[in-house]
Amino acid sequence: MLSANLALAVPEIILAVGALALLVIGAFAQKQTTLIGGASVVVLVAAAVAAATQPFGTAFGGGLISDAAATFAKVAIYLASAIAIPLAQPWFERRGMRTFELPVLILLAALGMGMMASAGDLISLYVGVELHSLALYIMAAMHRDNAKASEAGLKYFVLGALSSGLLLYGASLIYGFAGSTLFSEIAVAAGSEANTGLLFGLVFLICGLAFKVSAAPFHMWTPDVYEGAPTPVVAFFAAAPKLAAMILFARVLADGFAGAVDQWQQVLVAISLISVAVGAFAGLVQKNLKRLWAYSSIANIGYALLGLASGTSEGVQAMLVFMVLYMIDVTGFFACLAALSRQGRAMETIEDMAGLIKERPAIGFAMTIFSLSALGLPPFSGFFAKIFVFKAALDAGLWGVAVAGLVGSVVAAFYYLRLIKVMWFDGSQGATDKPPAEANAIALASAAFAFPVVIVALYWLNDAAATAAQALGLV
Template sequence: MTISANLALAYPEIILAVGALALLVLGAFMPKQTSLVATGGVAVLLAAAVASATQPFGVAFGGGLIADAAATFAKVAIYVASAVAIPLGQPWFERRGVKTFEFPVLILLSALGMGMMASSGDLISLYVGVELSSLALYVLAAMHRDNAKASEAGLKYFVLGALSSGLLLYGASLVYGFAGSTLYADIAKAAGAEANTGLLFGLIFVICGLAFKVSAAPFHMWTPDVYEGAPTPVVAFFAAAPKLAAMMLFARVLADGFTDAVAQWQQVLVALALISVAVGAFGGLVQKNLKRLWAYSSIANIGYAVLGLASGTSEGVQAMLVFMILYMVDVTGFFACLAALSRQGKAMETIDDMAGLVKERRGLALAMTVFSLSALGLPPFSGFWAKYVVFKAAIDAGLWGPAVIGLVGSVVAAFYYLRLIKVMWFDGSAGATDKPPMEAKAIGLTAAVFAFPVVLVAITWLNPLAARAAQALGLA
């Protein structure tokens, strides 16, 4: 393949890389023009999303980059979610005296890494994508430098992230050593040729490294502390796009590289899913801080997504993708609402802070109720349909027991969602709240619309797109 053909398949990544460097230079020479850099960042991300949606399919750079329906589906969603994070986060930082242009640039660099994860065709591009995305996320977690909790969150995320990267790299080296190639296609041939114990050991380490990236238990230890300490708009970003990118990478590695080893990795994924559901459901029961509570909620929800992937079928991958898209709407909207709430200049982050919120901010209270009921899985909210497709895929694959346990975990988790709703609607007011900023309020209310009535229409076009993406991978 010619150089121009290779570059044509990498247009989204090129747009993001050039855009990030250009905005970095612009910010360095015009440090006060933070709004201009933020606007430029949104424009670059939307341009990359358009380029992803319109680019041709193929394989570039010797198989290291794959442009197919799965990559397109994931990258468009990742870039749009990243674009939403910029207008949510930049004004939030400026109101707190952190007038820096680096925030949009870091979002772009992280999105670039996530795009590479979704398009990776070998273990090298996998690792480069994971590390590029992760390094930007470590800095974003500690972006509020004057806040001790934010600095602590960034440090914890970095240290534990380095550990997971070591596991991932060790597993990748084992896979390469026993397969003789870093390409997923060649690894699949080696895995299918004969029972290779060394190759499966490498796969287990790769799964452990990726499980950390999606915060699946028992590799979830970073999630509650980082969610609590990181700035709220950054948490909204953490909980959405990076999770989809990591789950897409999970699916691609297993489906393209270990197609004939489904029976082996299915057992590991079922265990990860059930442990995640249990930790997320029971761990959230004792939480008072809403960011920690939704950290445990995210652990449980990743468990449902992993359960869909554990089915080992194309239908399971489709269910996982639908689940992740709908979950992204819920979690982004909830944290947007949380970022909009403050009382006397102090952020409202505990359940007690939400007492009587409906009397002060009816729109935001209603939106947070919608997101809580959706995360619970109550019909007709988006979370119900998300869990429905995941459980259906698991049952169709014969995973009746795990599906039932997952359903029980969802019932247990209902307690902490309903407790928040009860406090917002029926408890006495905790005091007057500050006027919410327009950008956070607008994002939260818009997401609430998509999480409720619009989702019934959205499902009709989301399912075929997810099915097309799933069929591009190697599972039957």
């Protein structure tokens, strides 16, 4: 029995053992940061391979689920985490911080995100959420000599504690009224009769999870943390953790509350519309690009929640496709920001990008692609992502919500186009520094996938997302 359980937890075991081993090695060989970073990438790739090849089933009394949805999310999460290490570690080293803890923290965060993707009960849900969150709090404040980074880490931690309280309170209500922590047994209790206590618990649980994906009105931490945290760290926790939280969102609702779609659909629709509105209109006045993309992420999470709010398997499929394509855009954009500096000063405002296409044409072209993709302009990947989400909403009869989301997308187009205008048509403010090789390579590779090249891969991605969505309880 134990061996069967362990067989379904191989990716988590690889990450846990790898993180602990590298932590011990780093404690005795702190200068071997490159070796530890490379080994961490190998561990994450090995975990992704294990996730892609492991059998399906449930383990540890139903607390851990291995299915197509978990496999899809884990592979994407682990690969995104692996990309974050060569992007972030050299950035810190160029600033005199040879820290071996960074790749170890990414491993621990990936371990927590993998547990979120495979959570089968409220206990594993909470352990996964807190494990990845604690690692992110530390990473946000890792640039210790920077006051804004310290402030970002503190704000993230304090507000994260608040969200954990909401999540735990909701979980305790659900456990009290359902009599079990397992999603499968909660579904029986939720489907037997209209249980007001369960629905109250679900609302609190949704609020806690909405914080993790920075959905409005639980987004208050996002702009400040994005602005203050180190740029490559933002590239990490703007991508993989969002997918982990969204797949957990889908699993909780589909596996635990599939019989109460009419109730939670209203909550998700409201959060989705508020997120799109806040992200679109608040982004119009932003001058700092990291804050701008914080509001962009809030709006994009609103679109992803719109797919989930449809309450169908097609909607979950659309959400998964959207999140993977969004991960490519946001990782590439922040890789561009990490690569740009002028006389040693980071370029983070819209004005800093003036004339970038003449100074650094490759980076400028890549940022143009990411901006147009986030806008949803064809033929870039973001267009197909939004098409999937809006189609799922329309098929579910959410016509008004889809139209409101489309209006929000049109409003948000202003700040993407303003950035492109500044890069292409404004005069340069001086020569930029030579971009670091690793950030330049990641940015350009991401741009290739955001460009029409993604159309070829989209067929495979869509099929994989459909298989993952069918593994959940929605029809």
